[in-house]
Amino acid sequence: MTTRILPAVGDPDAARSLSTLLSQLPDAEPALPVSDSTALLDTLARLAGESLDELPEVVLVHERIGPVPALELMREVGLRFPGVGVVLITADPSPGLFSAAMDAGARGLIGLPLGYEELTARVSxxxxxxxxxxxxxxxSADVFTGPGGTVVTVTGSKGGVGTTLTTVQLALAARASGKSVAILDLDLQSGDVASYLDVQFRRSIVDLAGISDISPRVLQDAVFAHPTGIGILLAPAEGERGEEVTDRVARQAVSALRNRYEVVVVDCGTQMSGANAAAVEMADQALLIVTPDVVSVRAAKRMVRLWDRLQIRKAEETVTVVNRYTRNTEIQPPLVERITGTRVATAAIPSNFKELQTAVDAGRLQDLESRSTVKQALWGLAGELGLVKTPEGKDGKNKAGKRGTATASLEKDDRGSIGLKRRRGGDSGSVTIEFAGMAPVILAIVAILWQAVLYGYSYSLAGNAADEGARAGAVAGVRGAVSQTECEDHAKKRLPDSWQKSFTADCGTEPGGAIYTAKVDVDVPLFFPGFNAGWHVTGEAGAAQEG
Structure with missing residues (x-):
């Protein structure tokens, strides 16, 4: 049987020496050495994604591998790929190191300088x-795609971009779909998960700092069981104690939570430390929250470059989420994607703090209304990331039918929380029924408005007719005509035919003879000219008497 071997050696000289020796082993198929822990985990994940048979049987880890320490790296490989045998290469094969390597999941230990016989025995x-x-x-090939649950880290490009809000809502969405969920607050100096979910608990991740092996009982004592069903491992209440949480503690905490919960959402805050950097490196998905402004996008670019320099995570493996998005902003998601070099999530979070203010001020973000557009967008993001699941029927088929989306099942539990199509036939015909009920009201309003227009138009006609009649009557004496007749004739000519039928005019000179006045009455039509309801309007005007 051919034994496939994957060496992980950071030093080029040691890598060449090891490759030469491995090539001499019988029935061995050594791969090219990988130079760091990130490359090793990425290679194993890629091979596991293709097929179980593609994974190497043996992984050789040099003690000076980085950036993750060798023992922690072996523990991670053992957890994520339990069918791979890990062997440690070290210059100090002491009993203490041997015991620590066995605890980390190693299947053997080889001392330096390398010997052919010892290497052959350990590899075999x-x-x-x-x-x-x-x-x-x-x-079950799924065993090799990663143990337990999915780890998602949420990091802010800068302060105040909505990191904790996103963390909490993603966890609530996953929990609403029926998954077991945990939140790990690694914003060690200023964690706000407790404030957002109204949590008062004396234990935090600091309590795990002095424990070398986190057992399920120890983890249970440190995790707060929230009424929503979410387990929460809080940040320390005293910010200065955050220094006690090292990358080793973070790795152990993330691994322990991953083994117990289906989804682990980690709030990494905005400041990179060894602890949250380790979480980002271990995560299945890493989110970077930005707002559509120049300062935030520049900060996101700096963060992505920092991760790349420290070999924490590559830009193309990072998902950027745009928060407080509006269509009118100059910085749109495609521009953010081009600047940062990351993939931008399809779900953009709208800018609507008024929806959040009541829940945030009360410290009960779990009570945010389902019709909130912000909540709908965040729960849609959870569906896009695959954090929610669709329940299986007795026949093993998806209850959501042909839709098959991961978030479809949430519509039943929290209607309106996710912007997806509603259940087929559930609201069929509702628009027609609602319109039929509103139609009489709409028609009545239109009729009243139209009648008001006719009333105003009739009043305007009466006023114009009176003005014309008064001017004609005032100058009638100069032409030798009868003032009354001239006044009535000219006033009537100013009216449309439909209004002339109900026309009456009262013309004459005021006492003193200086002003000639005209008073015109017309009927107001009922909806249409020619249909009168007995309503009248009067227009009055006067002109100086001439002649």
Whole structure:
């Protein structure tokens, strides 16, 4: 049987020496060495994604591998890829180190300088163990895609961009779909998860700092069981104690939570420390929250470059989420994607703090209304990330039918929280019924407005007719005509035919003879000219008497 071997050696000289020796082993197929822990985990994840058979039987880890320490790296490989035998190469094969390596999941230890016989024996033993494990696990290839749950980290490009809000709502969305969920607050100096979910608990992640092996009982004592069903491992109440949480503590906490919960959402805040950097490196998905402004986008670009320099995470493996998005902003998601070099999430979070203010001020973000556009967008983001699940029916088929979306099941539990299509036939015909009920009211309002227009138009006609009649009557004496007749004729000519039928005019000279007045009465039509309801309007005017 051919044994596939993947060396992980950071030093080029040591890598060449090891590759030369491995090429001499019988039935061995050594791969090219990987230079750091990130490359090792990425390579194993890629191979596991293709097929279980593509994974190497043996991984050789040099003690000077970085940036993750060798023992922590072996623990991570053992948790995520349990069918791979890990062997540690060290210059100090002491009993203490041997015991620590076994606790980390190593299947053997090789001392430096390397010897052919010892290397052959350790590789053969680890390969035999790996083959035996795979026989027992071959029926479930999913075992090798990662243990337990999915880890998602949420990091802010700068302060105040909505990191904790996103963390909490993603966790609530996953919990609403029926998954077991935990929140880990790694914003060690200013964590606000407790404030957002109305939590008062004396334990935090600092209580795990002095524990070398986190057992389920220890984890249970440190995690707060929230009424929503979410487990919360809080940041320390005293910010200065955040220094006690090292990258080792963070790795142990994330691994322990991942083994117990289906979804682990980590709030990494905005400041990079060893602890949250370790969480970002271990995460299945890393979110970077930005707002559509120049300062935030520049900060996001700096963060992405920092992760790349420290070999924490590559830009293309990061998902950027645009918060407080509006269509009118100059910085749109495609521009953010181009500047940062990351993938921008399809779901953009709208800018609407008024919806959030009541829930945030009360410290009960779980009570945010389902019709909130911000909540709908964040729960839609959870569906896009695959953090929610669709329940299975008795026949094993998706209850959501042909839609098959991961978030479809949430519509039943929290209607309106996710912007997806509603259940087919559920609201069919509702618009027609609502319109039929409102139609009489709409028609009545239109009729009243139209009648008001006719009333005003009739009043305007009466006024114009009176003005014309008064002027004609005032100058009638100069032309030798009868003032009354001239006044009535000219006033009537100013009216449309439909208004002339109800026309009456009263013309004459005021006492003293200086002003000639005209008073015109017309009927107001009922909806249409020619249909009168007995309503009248009067227009009056006067002109100086001439002649």
């Amino acid at each position: 033993t680890a390969a035999a163990w790996a083959v035996g494990v795979r026989k027992h696990l071959s029926s």
